[in-house]
Amino acid sequence: MSERFAELTKVPxxxxxxxxxxxxxxxxxxxxxxxxxPVEAVLTELDAKGALIDMLRLxxxxxxxxxxxxxxxxxxxxxxxxxxxxxxPLKAAEAWVFKPSDETREAAIASLDLxxxxxxxxxxxxxxxxxxxTLGVGDLAEHQGPPGACETFAxxxxxxxxxxxxxxxxxxxAHLVDRALDVARGGSGRIEMKTKETT
Numbered sequence: 090m091s092e093r094f095a096e097l098t099k100v101p102x103x104x105x106x107x108x109x110x111x112x113x114x115x116x117x118x119x120x121x122x123x124x125x126x127p128v129e130a131v132l133t134e135l136d137a138k139g140a141l142i143d144m145l146r147l148x149x150x151x152x153x154x155x156x157x158x159x160x161x162x163x164x165x166x167x168x169x170x171x172x173x174x175x176x177x178p179l180k181a182a183e184a185w186v187f188k189p190s191d192e193t194r195e196a197a198i199a200s201l202d203l204x205x206x207x208x209x210x211x212x213x214x215x216x217x218x219x220x221x222x223t224l225g226v227g228d229l230a231e232h233q234g235p236p237g238a239c240e241t242f243a244x245x246x247x248x249x250x251x252x253x254x255x256x257x258x259x260x261x262x263a264h265l266v267d268r269a270l271d272v273a274r275g276g277s278g279r280i281e282m283k284t285k286e287t288t
Contacts, residue, residue: 098275099275101128101153106125109147114150116135117140118135118138141262148160148273149247152269159183162183164249178203178208182216183213184196184197191226194218194220197218198218222234267280268280
């Protein structure tokens with residue numbers, strides 16, 4: 090297993106295949122790893138095969154909810170113009186990450202109604218809505234949400250950010266992976282993007 094994927098202390102000690110199945114997610118890359126292979130082993134294989142999108146998908150289901158949403162928020166910030174204030178959904182999602190509660194979660198859900206039609210940061214607030222696997226707070230908490238919804242919206246936010254980087258697509262995709270790995274180790278995810286000169 091690659092050292093790059095070692096010590097992912099926040100990742101559940103469960104097979105990658107199980108985490109994917111629970112989130113109703115699949116990978117497009119055929120795997121040689123056994124069905125009981127841990128996340129780190131599958132990431133190592135995907136990395137060797139250059140399957141960056143599948144690496145992002147696997148990380149989206151491997152990170153715990155709070156860390157997953159934070160990872161999405163970091164990607165959302167990458168899409169904002171320099172100096173632009175965060176849109177309401179992003180601001181509300183970050184508030185939930187810093188202080189998870191029914192109140193901040195409800196505010197994140199409410200922010201979706203304030204979002205502009207072209208505001209892609211709604212993925213972050215929607216990930217918060219489904220963070221515990223239910224439809225929301227209050228009466229909505231009694232109803233299960235779509236399987237893997239939080240994971241899917243966090244992944245979608247990273248894919249949206251990736252789609253804005255045509256000049257350095259692969260380097261930025263690797264950065265999104267490294268950012269998730271940093272978060273999975275308990276870091277902030279605020280890491281410098283590696284260039285060919287720094288790799």
